[in-house]
Amino acid sequence: xxxxxxxxxxxxxxxxxxxxxxxxxxxxxxxxxxxxxxxxxxxxxxxxxxxxxxxxxxxxxxxxxxxxxxxxxxxxxxxxxxxxxxxxxxxxxxxxxxxxxxxxxxxxxxxxxxxxxxxxxx
Amino acid sequence: xxxxxxxxxxxxxxxxxxxxxxxxxxxxxxxxxxxxxxxxxxxxxxxxxxxxxxxxxxxxxxxxxxxxxxxxxxxxxxxxxxxxxxxxxxxxxxxxxxxxxxxxxxxxxxxx
Numbered sequence: 001x002x003x004x005x006x007x008x009x010x011x012x013x014x015x016x017x018x019x020x021x022x023x024x025x026x027x028x029x030x031x032x033x034x035x036x037x038x039x040x041x042x043x044x045x046x047x048x049x050x051x052x053x054x055x056x057x058x059x060x061x062x063x064x065x066x067x068x069x070x071x072x073x074x075x076x077x078x079x080x081x082x083x084x085x086x087x088x089x090x091x092x093x094x095x096x097x098x099x100x101x102x103x104x105x106x107x108x109x110x111x112x113x114x115x116x117x118x119x120x121x122x
Numbered sequence: 123x124x125x126x127x128x129x130x131x132x133x134x135x136x137x138x139x140x141x142x143x144x145x146x147x148x149x150x151x152x153x154x155x156x157x158x159x160x161x162x163x164x165x166x167x168x169x170x171x172x173x174x175x176x177x178x179x180x181x182x183x184x185x186x187x188x189x190x191x192x193x194x195x196x197x198x199x200x201x202x203x204x205x206x207x208x209x210x211x212x213x214x215x216x217x218x219x220x221x222x223x224x225x226x227x228x229x230x231x232x233x234x
Binding site: 033035040041042043044045048050058089090092107108110111112113114115116 | 128152153155163164165167170172196210211212214220221222224225227229
């Protein structure tokens with residue numbers, strides 16, 4: 001299994017250009033996520049999906065769009081690139097079901113991350 | 123909404139020394155997960171804690187979940203250069219799983 005694969009690994013865009021960051025996973029995970037990580041900072045959730053055809057906004061969705069036509073793929077679209085979108089973008093996935101716990105009804109399973117896309121907008 | 127905070131933000135450690143990093147949540151968590159990100163790499167899952175007061179060990183790493191399930195700690199003994207990286211904690215709010223809230227991380231630098 002390749003796990004979570006992201007392409008491209010690096011990209012430089014001009015202000016106003018658009019691009020799609022690709023993410024695919026071969027683990028049959030239903031839950032997929034897009035995060036951005038600014039230098040020295042943690043992970044901020046952009047969008048997530050609980051299955052094919054279902055997407056929802058995270059903490060910082062403005063300037064981005066997603067689609068989920070298949071279980072495997074979860075592309076992230078930047079329509080009008082802005083310098084503030086310079087960041088490292090990580091895609092992640094988890095299995096569909098949470099893990100039953102004796103302490104809580106369900107808890108999240110660990111997330112599997114791709115290697116990231118380093119995006120600079122100049 | 124839920125906020126997860128980690129302290130310290132940076133930790134400089136002499137090789138062989140011990141240190142502890144802390145994770146605090148503004149709300150009760152159903153579980154806490156810890157991840158490690160090497161420089162230039164991606165976050166990698168280390169461990170998950172679910173029970174109140176739970177303690178788990180992985181070699182030189184000891185993870186603890188607070189009794190009130192609002193805080194956690196990671197203690198590393200005899201730090202090695204391989205411990206360099208950023209350690210993130212992340213958690214679900216109780217009864218709201220599937221969307222982890224990540225802390226900002228503790229960046230660990232080890233000097234030989």
